[in-house]
Amino acid sequence: MVEAQPIAEILGLGAEVRSMQELDIAVHAGLPKRSLVLLSSRLYCDDQAASAFKFQIIPPTTWKRRTTRLSQQESERTERLARAG
Numbered sequence: 001m002v003e004a005q006p007i008a009e010i011l012g013l014g015a016e017v018r019s020m021q022e023l024d025i026a027v028h029a030g031l032p033k034r035s036l037v038l039l040s041s042r043l044y045c046d047d048q049a050a051s052a053f054k055f056q057i058i059p060p061t062t063w064k065r066r067t068t069r070l071s072q073q074e075s076e077r078t079e080r081l082a083r084a085g
Helices: 004-010 020-029 033-043 047-057 060-065 072-084
Strands: none
Touching: 004 020, 004 033, 004 072, 020 072, 033 047, 033 072, 047 060, 047 072
């Protein structure tokens, strides 16, 4: 079974998420933009590659419009990638 804590750490949610149910609630509410930045930085050491990866998930114009949180769909994609990462 997949544990929530390692996924939460990858996404920068830390101790506020301790169960899969809490992770699901956070994803449905919209993950912070920072979660995708942390994930892309974890997957790619090069800043340019990390940025390119981020923009494959969310187009640059959409990224600029997001103020603090990702949409539910973007959050779900980010969380799935964090599970694989």
